[in-house]
Amino acid sequence: MIVLAGTGGEVAPAAAKLAEETGAEVVTLVVDLGGHPPAGGSNHDTAAFADDHCLPAIQANALVTGLAWPAVVRRLADAARRCGATTVAHGYAGRGAHRFAAGLAAVAPDLRVLAVPGAPPAERTLWGYVVEPGDRWRFPAEGEFLAPEEVTVTFDAGVPVAVDGETVSVAEALRRLNRRAAAQGAGKHRTEDGRTFAAPGALVLVTAHRALESATLEPELARFKRQVDREWATLVRDGQWFSPLKHALDSFVVEAQEAVSGDVRLLLHDGRVTALEPRDARPAAEYVARPGKITAQA
Incomplete structure (x- = not known):
């Protein structure tokens, strides 16, 4: 069988x-x-x-x-x-x-x-999908004008728990942000085999989470976690999801999320997602918005 x-x-x-x-x-x-x-x-x-x-x-x-x-x-x-x-x-x-x-x-x-050639793999998921004609998460035509849109994502210990103040599960956050970010043309990139992969909701959540970590994590912890993040992504890309090292990194990442709570405002426009300013409950430093990035003030 x-x-x-x-x-x-x-x-x-x-x-x-x-x-x-x-x-x-x-x-x-x-x-x-x-x-x-x-x-x-x-x-x-x-x-x-x-x-x-x-x-x-x-x-x-x-x-x-x-x-x-x-x-x-x-x-x-x-x-x-x-x-x-x-x-x-x-x-x-x-x-x-x-x-x-x-x-x-x-x-x-x-x-x-x-x-098995011809058996369609489970490539279309809540996280992302290969862009094909007729996709239900519509992307705008090139040059099509769309008004900028702001969205606020709330995290509790690293978990997205609300979008624009409305409580959501992780799945619902991705669903909503997939629609909204795709309408702004955000979240598309080329894969190694030349296809276009879209993860609009994921881009919004990762951008917001990264910005909030920059405002809440102790500097040395933030520096080391960036190294862990890179290794985590490499392991997943290489098919090592179930490896002991990946499991150990998971534990570190979860432990580092304890302080990652608060709100992040983002701007969705013209194919881009920009974190404007994290409004965290327990800031490690004072942060101000700059075009395209967040900078710490001494």
Whole structure:
């Protein structure tokens, strides 16, 4: 038996072809991490993805593209155990396939893994997605005029808990900011394979969190955490989500969040997200807004 992960009804043709080629029974696992309409996914999956994968990336100030694969690896390993399968399959290619194989080797080394061309990988998530025609998070046309918009994000111990004063979960914060930042053309960048990846809500939250850390963390702690953030992002990009070092860095990042509470005002305009001024509850120093950055005053 083989368990094949994919998104929605698009996985059915790949499953049928895999069954024909291998002669094995193929069970499909539909994975929806917030990048598609509710049919085929669940609010529980999306909330767990936001809390267990997106939040650690926000707190590590990491705008990484590959956050879905660790969640898919765990779901596939669990499904294989329930079904008694010895093989799992996915649609990731290139660097994504490397990450997936490394992750599965860490959590379920006894399972065989297959990369299946034509099986759509779970790349569209609450965190980000590859931009395609007709995306529901609309980006403006080039040169289209949009009035600047301000948004205030509130953090409590490094967790986004409100947007413009309204209480939200991490998942809801990403949903709202995905729409608002995408409308301003913010959050797009080129990936290593030349595609355009968009993470508008993630860009807003990471920008706000980084600004608030600069205002609340003790200087030596802030300096060292920047090094940890870079190493955290490198490990995730290299497929080491489940590594002992990544786990240890997670603990450090969470510990460093104790003082990261307060409000951050941001300006969304012309494809950019700018932190204007953090209004923190426990400032480590006095900070004033400058165009494009935040500067400390002695």
